[in-house]
Amino acid sequence: xxxxxxxxxxKEIGQRGQDKLSKAKVLVVGAGGxxxxxxxxLTAAGIGTIGIIDFDNVEESNLQRQILFxxxxxxKNKAIAAKQxxxxxxxxxxxxxxxxxxxHKNALKLFNDYDxxxxxxxxxxxxxxxxxxxxxxxKPLVYGAIYKFEGQVSVFNYQNGASYRCxxxxxxxxxxxxxxxxIGVLGVLPGIIGSMQANxxxxxxxxxxxxxxxxxxxxxxxxxxTTTLKINRxxxxxxxxxxxxxxxxxxxxxxxxxxxxxxxxxxxAFKKKNIQFIDVRENDELPKVxxxxxxxxxxxxxxxxxxxxxLKKEIIIFCQVGIRSKTAVSILQKHNINKxxxxxxxxxxxxxxxxxxxxxx
Amino acid sequence: xxxxxxxxxxxxxxxxxxxxxxxxxxxxISELLETIxxxxxxxxxxxxxxxxxxxxxxxxxxxxxxxxxxxxxxxxG
Numbered sequence: 198x199x200x201x202x203x204x205x206x207x208k209e210i211g212q213r214g215q216d217k218l219s220k221a222k223v224l225v226v227g228a229g230g231x232x233x234x235x236x237x238x239l240t241a242a243g244i245g246t247i248g249i250i251d252f253d254n255v256e257e258s259n260l261q262r263q264i265l266f267x268x269x270x271x272x273k274n275k276a277i278a279a280k281q282x283x284x285x286x287x288x289x290x291x292x293x294x295x296x297x298x299x300x301h302k303n304a305l306k307l308f309n310d311y312d313x314x315x316x317x318x319x320x321x322x323x324x325x326x327x328x329x330x331x332x333x334x335x336k337p338l339v340y341g342a343i344y345k346f347e348g349q350v351s352v353f354n355y356q357n358g359a360s361y362r363c364x365x366x367x368x369x370x371x372x373x374x375x376x377x378x379x380i381g382v383l384g385v386l387p388g389i390i391g392s393m394q395a396n397x398x399x400x401x402x403x404x405x406x407x408x409x410x411x412x413x414x415x416x417x418x419x420x421x422x423t424t425t426l427k428i429n430r431x432x433x434x435x436x437x438x439x440x441x442x443x444x445x446x447x448x449x450x451x452x453x454x455x456x457x458x459x460x461x462x463x464x465x466a467f468k469k470k471n472i473q474f475i476d477v478r479e480n481d482e483l484p485k486v487x488x489x490x491x492x493x494x495x496x497x498x499x500x501x502x503x504x505x506x507x508l509k510k511e512i513i514i515f516c517q518v519g520i521r522s523k524t525a526v527s528i529l530q531k532h533n534i535n536k537x538x539x540x541x542x543x544x545x546x547x548x549x550x551x552x553x554x555x556x557x558x
Numbered sequence: 559x560x561x562x563x564x565x566x567x568x569x570x571x572x573x574x575x576x577x578x579x580x581x582x583x584x585x586x587i588s589e590l591l592e593t594i595x596x597x598x599x600x601x602x603x604x605x606x607x608x609x610x611x612x613x614x615x616x617x618x619x620x621x622x623x624x625x626x627x628x629x630x631x632x633x634x635g
Contacts, residue, residue: 231635319635342632344567349632364614365631369605374568374633382634413614415566415629420576424564424627427613497603 200289201243214403215243219290221402224248224311226299226327228275230387231341231394232317233265238395240283243290244402247283248311250295251275262384299323301448304330313398315339317391321368328353328361332438333445337401337410341394344374346383348390350414351428352397358410362434373497375521386418458523458530461538463550466513473510477525478517478544486515486547496521499528512537519543559583563594564627569606573598588617590626606630 204210204218221244225232228251239247255263255270255278263275270278276294283292295307299318304326308314314336316327324342331338337355341348353360393414400406415424441448466472474491477499494502496516506512512529514522514537522539529537540547561580570576582590587608595602607614611623 227635229635317635319633321631321633324633341635343634344630344632345634347567347632365605365607369631373603373605374631387635413629425612426609426627426629429614501603 200287204242209405210403214405217402218243218399219245221313222246222248222311223313223315223398224250224307225315225317226250226323227317227319228263228265228279229253229259229317229319230262230343230382231391232275232315233263233279234388234391235315235317235341235395235398236279236283237265237286238392239398240287240290240292242395242399243287244398246291246293246311248293248295248307249276249279250297250299250307251279252296252298262382262387264388299326301326301330302446305334305446308334308336311336313337313339313401315341315394315398317341317394321374324361325368329438329441329445332360332435333442339394339397339401341387341390343382343386343390345380346386346418348386348416348418350390350393350397350409350416351412352401352408352410355401355408355410357430359428359430360435360438362438363431364413364428366431366434370500383418389416389418458526459538460519460523460541461513462541463547466538466540467550467554469511469513471510472513473507475506475512475514475525476516476544477514477521482517482544484544484548486544486551488551489547491515496525496528499525500532503529503532503534506534508534510536513540514538515540515542515544515547517543559621559624561590561621561624561626564625566606566628567630567632569601569604569628569630572600572604582621585620586617587615587619587621587626590621591617594628601628604630 201215204215205212223239223244225235228249253275255266255273255275265279265282274296276296280292280294308330314331318324331354338353340351340353397409400408411428413426413428474489476491476493477496479495492505494505514525516522519541526537526539561582563580564577565573606628609627611625
């Protein structure tokens, strides 16, 4: 079989190793920046069964780093678009697609059908869900995450090793850690981190080398510095997850930032009366929209400054592009401040809209 | 004791440096953090874990190494 000859010729792999790969089943959660390179290398390597779960559609701004997609994939579901590309790369393997959200309801059943889980998601709620479901189903989890120019890789829940919660026991406060769509990411970084995740998957299946189990690999793409930190298994964290096993499927997704956030357009916002505008950007972010006389509360300070919110008014929140403002509304909802809305657009669009208004009158 | 503190991810943006030295004579990681907060009060609002000589430790751990790293969680993918 010439397709895998460069694997088979390696004495550490051979036909036996290649057979192990073809019998393996790997589930990749998220077909984005990390998921794309993971899927590409696992497919090329001949992993026999690959599952892809992603509810999201391909957007033009994804193409800078999500290398399985092209202009012809725009608007298509990512799991389905990825499969189209991957089956062309290797039509001898089986690829299952799940164009839906991973939830507490579907996670356990899905994970049970696979040997290894790969985390390529972009938010904490799903990362903790994946970790907990991996612990409950006893599946090794190959973790990767990125921030601007830095990345982390680890293998969790492998043969009684450490889990994500042994490193970070609880999710950070909402809105304190921005994601790629808000602050940007160097396009090649998820390629590097995702390729390392694929490498860990192959090592698990082949039983080769030393895994990043109990270790967190940190990489800085600007300085090319790497650091590997040791993580100890924390039994109490694992037990906490296992104790929730029975009720896991009934966990309320609303706790996982999936809940409904009312959004309005600039036009609708300007029609409202008796409102307080809040700018949740950091203090140094431009352009300012001074004409609206907004209250300036950076998102990271919101929970500590709720007394700056005028409860007699409707609250309209904006930011740079309309993402942080949504998080801000969900934070207010958590504190039972329900008459709040997120403007869909960002500060520049608001200024532009106001300029047009002035022209008209 | 002279300690080297490394800041990862957005923590380096808060402190405006990726690494700095601290002269410190206390016992525990928690005491060291209080000293760091005096210089960088905004770090207090951030979530992170501490590593000492490349091992993740808790705030109650005694300081025995010179290499301290502050590591925030990353969510991006």
